[in-house]
Amino acid sequence: KxxxxxxxxxxxxxxxxxxNGNEIINGEKAPENSLxxxxxxxxxxxxxxxxxxxxxxxxxxxxxxxxxxxxxxxxxxxxxxxxxxxxxxxxxxxxxxxxxxxxxxxxxxxxxxxxxxxxxxxxxxIKLPSSEIKLKENERCLVAGWGLTKIGGPLVHQLMSRVVDVSVISPEVCRENWPGLLDGLICAGGYGTNKGFCQGDSGGPLICNGTAVGVVSFNKWGRCDYPDAPNVYVDIAKxxxxxxxxxxxxxx
Missing domain, CATH: 2.40.10.10 (Trypsin-like serine proteases)
Incomplete structure (x- = not known):
């Protein structure tokens, strides 16, 4: 072990x-009065x-x-x-x-x-959780950031947001894909989809129901266009x- x-x-x-900076893959441009x-x-x-x-x-x-x-x-x-x-x-x-x-x-x-x-x-x-929260599997959340929109692409100066396509992944499924995964982490997006974050959005929030529940931490080998493992966030509530x-x- x-x-x-x-x-x-x-x-x-x-x-x-x-x-250097993290990328939102297949995101949409955020409206000026949002985020x-x-x-x-x-x-x-x-x-x-x-x-x-x-x-x-x-x-x-x-x-x-x-x-x-x-x-x-x-x-x-x-x-x-x-x-x-x-x-x-x-x-x-x-x-x-x-x-x-x-x-x-x-x-x-x-x-x-x-x-x-x-x-x-x-x-x-943005508000933080007031206590431990139980995220539901497939709950729709949002992740946002600046940076590239595809591997090797040009830098994007406008904030790119992901709203409906980042779904919470159960701890059981996440551990199957990340053997040895520790507690205190949340998995959402990047698995079973070509949407999620990439290297460069590090530090940005995972937002569920208007609350910042996670911090962008890591994915697998920077394979962002077609990721094969869940994106991982620090669980703020912990x-x-x-x-x-x-x-x-x-x-x-």
Missing amino acids: MYALHQFMLIHVLTCLGQ LYMASVQNNYGHSCGGFLVSEDFVVTAAHCDEGNPRRIVLGTHDLSKPADTVKDVIMKCIHPYYIGVGNGNDIMLLKLSSEVQPSKSIQI HLDWINEILKKKHC
């Missing part, structure tokens, strides 16, 4: 290494990961996005090719204390903004105490 777990971890580390909580996590070279605003001064993203050296957050725009009204520096990175790699269920990080943002017609805070403590203290 330990060998299988190590092999499992290696697969996912390889899946995420060297990636106002989405954040572009950027380094000195531009967009590197997705994220989402959970309070006036914190954005949630994936812990493995720290490898991209995030420096600023862009909010309030779907088109990254245009000048952004709201750009905040990252002044604190709160990586989950038990994060050791993308496959261990703790691939989550909070980024503190240099100053608070106020909700407006272009920026909104980390509520940790998240809420940071939001309360405004410090890691």
